[in-house]
Amino acid sequence: MNRVPPLADTGLWQAVMAAAAGRCQCRGTCGTSHDKDGGRCKTVHGGYGPRHGTGAARLLAAPADPNGLLLPPHRITALPKQALAAWCPACHDATRRNAHKALEAAAAADGPDGLF
Structure with a gap:
């Protein structure tokens, strides 16, 4: 497995990839x-992408909780x-798209925040 870390990696990305054995940890939330x-x-880091012509797959270290993907970047980096x-x-x-849709649906279910 090609474990080329991202630029400015502090070791956190490598620790996450080691815990995941270099494989995407999605279990269907997508x-x-x-x-x-x-x-x-x-999908394995450094392996082939899911579609032809996409090149080598590069995994990301991001919040495990789908709702955490909606956090601002400065909060994500502190996890x-x-x-x-x-x-x-x-x-x-x-x-991330699914979490955003769920958040919007929950907000719409609460009703409008209008004055009238």
Whole structure:
């Protein structure tokens, strides 16, 4: 496995990747069941991307909790390694979109905050 860390890595990214064995830790929060792969995304850091022509996959260290993906960057960088997981870009982006949609749906269910 090619473990080229991101620029400015402080060791946190490497610790998260080691805990994940260099494999995306998504278990379906992206909207894909990953059933063919034992319930976990098959993307490996440095391996081939999920689609032809996407190049080598580069995993991200980001909050394990989908709602944590909506935190501002300065709060995410302060999280301990136990609160982080390895994400492939496709699962990360889809999970973040799903968390954002769920947040908007919850806000809409509370009703409008209008004056009238």
